[in-house]
Amino acid sequence: MTRALLIGSEPGAPLGYEYVQTPPYDAVVIGSLSLGQLLRFRQEQVLSALAEGKSVYLYTPGLPEVKNRTLAAALASAQRELKSWGIIFTDGGRRRLVTAEEAREMKRTGRTPGAGAVLTPLAKEILGGME
Numbered sequence: 001m002t003r004a005l006l007i008g009s010e011p012g013a014p015l016g017y018e019y020v021q022t023p024p025y026d027a028v029v030i031g032s033l034s035l036g037q038l039l040r041f042r043q044e045q046v047l048s049a050l051a052e053g054k055s056v057y058l059y060t061p062g063l064p065e066v067k068n069r070t071l072a073a074a075l076a077s078a079q080r081e082l083k084s085w086g087i088i089f090t091d092g093g094r095r096r097l098v099t100a101e102e103a104r105e106m107k108r109t110g111r112t113p114g115a116g117a118v119l120t121p122l123a124k125e126i127l128g129g130m131e
Helices: 035-039 043-050 069-085 101-111 121-126
Strands: 002-007 019-020 027-030 055-059 087-090
Touching: 002 043, 019 027, 027 043, 035 069, 043 055, 069 087, 101 121
Parallel strands: 002 019, 002 027, 027 055, 055 087
Antiparallel strands: none
């Protein structure tokens, strides 16, 4: 199984990774963020992983919910910034995450990802644009 550095709590849905706290790892999974963490996100391990070209996933059910409109707008802006950096948002339950390892097996057996699947950048490359 592919290893991923886990930031925050473990996601409530399986994302196909073995979670680790130390290198080496192939990806980063952010299982949860507090309100303050999301608004001023500067997690060094995540930024380093992005700089190294590793996949970073944010488990969206682990994001805080707010009722205040102004604060909700600030959170939406913070989320757009994270997406612009290349962080992949996933809910883990409804949209299945396909890793590079799974993509290699799919290609070998002639299978394609299911509808709504989220492919890592390397998985997309391996499958040659199949989605």
